Amino acid sequence: MCINSPNQHSDFQTLPNSIISRKQKSSIYYSFFVLMGSLTVAIPTSPTDKKKIIHGDDGYVLEDVPHLLDYIPKLSNYPNPLQSNPAYATTKQYFVNEDDSVAQKIVVHKNSPRSIHFRRAGPRQKVYFEPIDVNACIVTCGGLCPGINTVIRELVCGLHDMYGVPKIYGIQGGYKGFYSNNYNFLEPKNVNDIHKKGGTILGTSRGGQNTTKIVDNIQDRGINQVYIIGGDGTQKGASTIFEEIQRRRLKVSVVGIPKTIDNDIMVIDKSFGFDSAVEEALRAINAAHVEAESGENGIGVVKLMGRHSGFIAMYATLASRDVDCCLIPESPFYLEGKGGLFEFIEKRLKSNGHLVLVVAEGAGQDILSANLESAKDPSGNKLLLDVGIWLSQKINDYFANVRKMLITLKYIDPTYMVRAIPSNASDNVYCTLLAHSAIHGAMAGYTGFTVGPVNGRHSYIPFDRVTESRNKVVITDRMWARLLSSTNQPSFLEPENAKAGDIKIDVF
Numbered sequence: 402m403c404i405n406s407p408n409q410h411s412d413f414q415t416l417p418n419s420i421i422s423r424k425q426k427s428s429i430y431y432s433f434f435v436l437m438g439s440l441t442v443a444i445p446t447s448p449t450d451k452k453k454i455i456h457g458d459d460g461y462v463l464e465d466v467p468h469l470l471d472y473i474p475k476l477s478n479y480p481n482p483l484q485s486n487p488a489y490a491t492t493k494q495y496f497v498n499e500d501d502s503v504a505q506k507i508v509v510h511k512n513s514p515r516s517i518h519f520r521r522a523g524p525r526q527k528v529y530f531e532p533i534d535v536n537a538c539i540v541t542c543g544g545l546c547p548g549i550n551t552v553i554r555e556l557v558c559g560l561h562d563m564y565g566v567p568k569i570y571g572i573q574g575g576y577k578g579f580y581s582n583n584y585n586f587l588e589p590k591n592v593n594d595i596h597k598k599g600g601t602i603l604g605t606s607r608g609g610q611n612t613t614k615i616v617d618n619i620q621d622r623g624i625n626q627v628y629i630i631g632g633d634g635t636q637k638g639a640s641t642i643f644e645e646i647q648r649r650r651l652k653v654s655v656v657g658i659p660k661t662i663d664n665d666i667m668v669i670d671k672s673f674g675f676d677s678a679v680e681e682a683l684r685a686i687n688a689a690h691v692e693a694e695s696g697e698n699g700i701g702v703v704k705l706m707g708r709h710s711g712f713i714a715m716y717a718t719l720a721s722r723d724v725d726c727c728l729i730p731e732s733p734f735y736l737e738g739k740g741g742l743f744e745f746i747e748k749r750l751k752s753n754g755h756l757v758l759v760v761a762e763g764a765g766q767d768i769l770s771a772n773l774e775s776a777k778d779p780s781g782n783k784l785l786l787d788v789g790i791w792l793s794q795k796i797n798d799y800f801a802n803v804r805k806m807l808i809t810l811k812y813i814d815p816t817y818m819v820r821a822i823p824s825n826a827s828d829n830v831y832c833t834l835l836a837h838s839a840i841h842g843a844m845a846g847y848t849g850f851t852v853g854p855v856n857g858r859h860s861y862i863p864f865d866r867v868t869e870s871r872n873k874v875v876i877t878d879r880m881w882a883r884l885l886s887s888t889n890q891p892s893f894l895e896p897e898n899a900k901a902g903d904i905k906i907d908v909f
């Protein structure tokens with residue numbers, strides 16, 4: 402198969418002139434045309450068609466990421482300095498093959514069509530930046546997550562030690578730091594120990610994303626590599642920054658590094674810090690279990706993060722085995738009547754004497770905030786009402802007033818504790834790989850991408866792929882079925898006998 406990627410830039414020089422000039426003229430928007438009979442490359446034609454698709458033989462499709470050459474055709478390249486780096490020089494095949502790509506779906510059927518592929522991350526033989534000319538900057542946005550400092554550390558040390566980049570700046574306080582704060586100079590010696598601390602040494606914020614002012618600042622300061630660590634909102638912001646940079650035809654690589662405690666970013670296997678957060682959540686669940694076991698009709702309620710996606714709650718429940726019921730935003734529930742939560746709690750108290758309930762912060766918001774106008778945070782995210790307090794109150798009221806039954810309920814809210822800790826060992830290694838993959842991509846001239854593992858292989862993923870929707874727990878998948886079988890909780894999917902007004906079923 403001939404996979405003639407636009408990233409094998411020398412191949413473009415062998416194409417007929419007419420094709421080269423078409424590519425160069427339409428450098429910002431993409432159009433389809435066929436190369437060498439076996440390969441179709443999609444390059445930009447309109448602002449709404451941003452995809453860069455490469456078709457190969459046998460249904461092969463690569464959803465590629467932009468490259469600086471797409472809009473700056475005459476760029477010099479240089480041998481990758483890793484070739485003479487003592488640590489890497491002896492490694493056989495340290496550089497990835499230009500054609501390497503990663504399939505999005507690895508479970509296939511005999512006759513199913515092939516899935517799309519993403520460009521494999523890793524160092525290339527050629528780079529499009531002289532290390533001495535690189536002016537890199539790092540910014541962190543959105544909520545905290547275990548491992549942000551590790552990513553910052555590895556970006557600084559990786560740029561410095563692998564590529565010899567001398568100028569790396571930290572933007573203070575999120576996106577608005579580009580135009581409202583000074584840049585901090587970062588070097589390996591001042592980030593050496595930061596991976597042992599939670600939070601972000603750069604500070605973070607929500608809101609304040611003014612693309613024009615950010616790009617003006619990037620341009621004025623001569624920044625040419627921008628590393629942006631943040632969640633779904635941040636990646637959308639990174640995408641608009643990239644578009645503006647591309648419109649101005651600046652030689653600046655924009656790289657997104659996905660950070661989300663909620664694990665709500667699409668395509669990637671799992672977000673960094675997630676495992677650390679689940680481990681910390683288990684400590685709260687253990688405490689709730691101890692309290693519940695010791696009280697009369699003891700109930701432990703634990704609220705965990707998860708605005709739209711209940712992954713932390715689901716994995717903590719599965720890991721603990723002490724949880725009797727897990728409520729997540731993706732699975733609507735109701736309180737009263739047959740098949741409702743109260744009935745289940747009473748049965749479990751009668752059979753076991755105690756019960757542990759885990760609730761993700763976004764669960765039940767439809768019941769809580771019905772008819773209420775929701776406030777928003779500075780980024781435009783809906784502010785949630787406290788489902789943990791509400792649920793605890795409802796349970797207490799029901800057993801005291803309706804069932805006249807004594808219960809002992811303890812409510813534990815460890816939400817910020819699970820995200821403020823340093824990352825664990827495996828997350829640290831994951832953060833290191835993410836940072837290195839990001840650096841290799843930027844040095845190789847790629848831009849406008851998010852980096853992350855797809856089926857275990859680090860890949861370069863176009864921004865729109867990770868921002869077009871949210872990763873959510875699929876309650877018709879086997880993982881949720883495993884959870885239901887471990888807790889034996891109701892599925893809350895048969896609401897016909899429940900009290901009217903307490904039910905809202907979403908269609909998935």
Ligand SMILES: Nc1ncnc2c1ncn2[C@@H]1O[C@H](COP(=O)(O)OP(=O)(O)OP(=O)(O)O)[C@@H](O)[C@H]1O
Nearest residue numbers: 542543544607608610631632633634635637638780
């Ligand atoms: N659609 C958007 N376009 C441009 N910028 C955005 C967009 N959505 C959010 N941002 C900006 O991205 C930054 C972070 O967004 P947000 O507060 O939603 O956190 P996040 O990156 O999604 O992280 P978290 O995992 O904590 O939700 C903010 O500065 C916000 O203004």
Ligand SMILES: O=P(O)(O)OC[C@H]1O[C@](O)(CO)[C@@H](O)[C@@H]1O
Nearest residue numbers: 544545662663706707708762778
């Ligand atoms: O209080 P903050 O910092 O806005 O963060 C709260 C939100 O951040 C997240 O951790 C990530 O989006 C959510 O789970 C949570 O609702």
Ligand SMILES: [Mg+2]
Nearest residue numbers: 543632633634
């Ligand atoms: Mg978000």
